[in-house]
Amino acid sequence: MSTATAEPTRLDDPPAPRRKARRKGIRLQLVTTPLIVLAVVGLWKLYVELSGISPFVLPAPEDVAVAFVEQITTPAVWTEHIWTTFYETIAGFTIGIAVGTVLGFLMGRSPTLNRILGPFVITTQVVPKVALVPLFILWFGFGPSSKVMVAAMLSFFPILTNTAFGVRSVPAGMREMMRTVGASRWESFRKLDFPYTLAHILTAAEMAIILATIGAFVGEFLGGDKGLGRYAVNLQNNLQVPQLYGAIVIMALYGFALYASVSLVKRLLIPWHDSVVIQREAA
C-alpha cells in the first residue's frame, strides 16, 4: 500500500549528531565536576595555609578527609545516624506522597473541596515549621515519630499542589474521548487522570524528597539522640570540628543519593514524557 509514502517516517532513535552530543555532555560532566571540586578544595587549602585561620573555624581539607573516612567506616554512624535519618526521611516522604496525592486529586477535581480545604493546607505551610517542631516533639516524643511528621508536613505540600495542577491540566478533549468510548469515572481516572498526573507527581517528588530530608535533619537538631542532624549537633558541642565538616559532607551525599534515586524512578516510570525524552536525548 502506498499510504505512508507521503509522510515522514518515524524517528526511531535520536539522530546520530544528537546522540554524539549527548555522549559529549556526559563526558564533559565527568571532567568538570571533579575539576571544580578540586579547585574549591585547593582554594580552601590555600586559604587555611595563608590566613592562619583557627582550625576550630576552618580545619584543613586533609583533616576533614581523614575525619570523613573515619566516620563512614564506623558502623555506629551507619546504624545509629544514617539509618535513623533514612527511616525518618522515607517514612515522612511516603506519608507526604500518600496525603499529597489523595488530597491533590480531590482538590484538583472538586472546586468545592478546594475551597473548603485550601485555607488549612496553606496554613500548614505559612506557619514557620521550625516553630512547630517543639510542638511535634511534645506530641510525638523525642523518638523518630516526631521527625517523620516534620518530614511529612514539609513534603506533602509540593506533591499536593502539583497533583492538583496536573489533574486540572488533563486536556478536556482526552476526558471527552474517554466519555465517548464509554469509560466510567473510575476507568477514566485510572487510565487517563492518573497516568497523566504521574509526571507532575514525580516532578514534585524530586522536590519532596529534598524537603523530607531537610525536615528530618531539622527535627533531629531540635530534639532526640539519633540521626545525622543530632550527630552534627553533638560534634559541634564536643568541638570536633573536622568531624562536623565530615558530617556535613555525609548529609550532602545522603541528600544527593536520595534525590538521584527519586529522579531515576521518575525517568523509569514516565519514559514517554517530553521532559524525560529531552533529558535522555540532550543530557
Added chain:
Amino acid sequence: MSAPAPLTETPAPAPAVRTRGLGKTFGAGDRAVAALRDIDLDITRGEFVTILGPSGCGKTTLLRILAGLADATAGEVSLFDDAGAGTGVGQATADGRISFVFQEPNLMPWRTVRRNVELPLEVRKVPAAQRRARATDLLDMVGLGQFHDAYPRELSGGMKQRVAIARALSYRPELLMMDEPFGALDAQTRDHMNAELQRIWMESGTTALLVTHHIPEAVFLADRVVVLTGRPGGIREIVDVDLPRPRPLSLLEDPDFVSRVARVRTLLGDR
C-alpha cells in the same frame, strides 16, 4: 438460495440518526445565544453524511449533541430507530454503538500506538488476545502496520489522526462521528486522508457523519452534504452527491465534482 430475494422482503433503509426540532441555546435570559434551531435530520445506516456550514454556525455543537457531549435545549434525538423506538444517545454510548473522532487526535502519549487503539476495548473488558488481534487488523487497515510499538510523539499529524480513527473503529461502532478530523493537516495530506477515510468507511460498513468547513472535502466524502445556515444554525439544504464510489482523488478536478462544489459554495455564501 440462488434465487434472488423478492423485492418486498428488502428491508426499508434503517435510520441511524433521527432528529426533530433539535435546538440549542447557550445561556439564558438576555444573554441567551441561539446556536442551533429546528434541525430535522435523518441519516440512513451505511450513509456518509457531511455537515458543512459557515464558521460559528453550530455544526460542531450539533455533532456533540448527537455524541452525548452536549445536551439539546429543544427537540429530540433518537439513534438506531429500528422499531419506532430509538435509543437515547447515552444508551448508544454505553452499548458501544457510536464513536467520535475529535479535531485533536487525543492520543495518550504514554501508550504505544497499539495500546491507544486497544483503549476502548480495555474499557469494554475485551480479553487481551482479542484486543491485540483487533488492533493489528485496524492498524493494517489504516496503513500503520509498521507502527504498532511506536509512541504518538514519533508520528506525524496525519498518522496520529489515523490512529485516532482506528481507535474509534475498534469496537465496531454503528455510527462514526468526526469533528473536523483533518482540520490541522496540510492540504496535500488532507486530500490523501480523505481518500483513506473513504476506503476505511467502505471497508468497515459503518455510518459516518463528518463535520467540516472545507467544501471539497465535504463533497468528496459525502453521499449527502447537509449545508447549514449562519447562526443560529438551521438546515439550508441537503445536497445529494450521486457520484460513484470509490471516488479517486482525480475526481477533485472532474467537472461534475467541481460544479457540485460550486453549487455548495453558492449555498454557503448566500446567507
